Amino acid sequence: MTPRITEAAFAIQVEHLLDLFGWTWTHFEPAVRQSGRWATPLRGEPGFPDYTAVRYGRLLFAEIKATNGRASRAQIAWLEQLGNTGAETHLWYPEDLGRVKEILR
Numbered sequence: 001m002t003p004r005i006t007e008a009a010f011a012i013q014v015e016h017l018l019d020l021f022g023w024t025w026t027h028f029e030p031a032v033r034q035s036g037r038w039a040t041p042l043r044g045e046p047g048f049p050d051y052t053a054v055r056y057g058r059l060l061f062a063e064i065k066a067t068n069g070r071a072s073r074a075q076i077a078w079l080e081q082l083g084n085t086g087a088e089t090h091l092w093y094p095e096d097l098g099r100v101k102e103i104l105r
Contacts (some may be wrong), residue, residue, distance in 0.1 A: 005094035007066040011050070013097060014064055018053055021104045023060075025053035047074025049082070049089070060088040060103075067094050 011027070018025045027050055030040040042048070049061040061082045063075050071079075071091055083089040092100050 004067045007064060007069060010064055010066065010092075010094045010097075013094075014051065014062070014092070014100060017101055017104045018051070021055070023053040023055045023104065025051055027051050045074065045078070047072055047076075047078045049075070049078055058088060060090070062090040062092055064092050069093070 015025075015027070028040055028042075028048075030038045033039050049063045051060075051062040051064070053060045053062070061079065063071055063079060065071060076091075079089040079091060088103075090100075090103065
């Protein structure tokens with residue numbers, strides 16, 4: 001049985017690889033509102049990918065999920081639209097870590 005890896009734990013691995021291979025990157029952290037609900041302040045369409053990164057003329061957008069996570073329709077729509085511009089788009093799960101390393105290398 002494959003161990004369940006949280007999105008937060010996987011995010012740390014992805015961030016280490018982005019740093020290791022010299023990417024300039026950003027990730028918008030969700031925050032807890034006074035009501036106790038999680039939210040990421042934004043305007044416009046929801047579902048923007050978790051990571052935006054650039055290096056050597058490459059522009060990459062990546063959505064990450066936990067072992068059993070699922071991308072929302074809005075997240076998939078963003079990845080498709082961004083991919084149509086020629087940018088690299090990815091949907092990564094913890095079991096993709098080897099492939100993530102190769103892509104970011």
